Amino acid sequence: MNRPKTRLNCPCGEAMKGTDEDDLVQKVREHLKENHPGHDYSRDEILFMAY
Incomplete structure (x- = not known):
């Protein structure tokens, strides 16, 4: 089973961490809405970039 992806670093320098996917x-969608x-x-695109 794959480990859940709970972290993503935006190219702007913001590091985001979630409790789960x-x-x-x-959190990423809120960051994008406010800053970009x-x-x-999509959820799949966000999780593709996450680790």
């Missing part, structure tokens, strides 16, 4: 996806309007990614 759902939490991480929510117009940059929307």
Whole structure:
């Protein structure tokens, strides 16, 4: 079984950490909305970039 991906580093330098994959996806979407309007990614795209 694969380990859940709970961390993602945005190219702007922001490091995000979630308690699980759902939490991480929510935090990344909030970060994008606040800091990078117009940059929307699917759950799969976010988790592809996460580790």
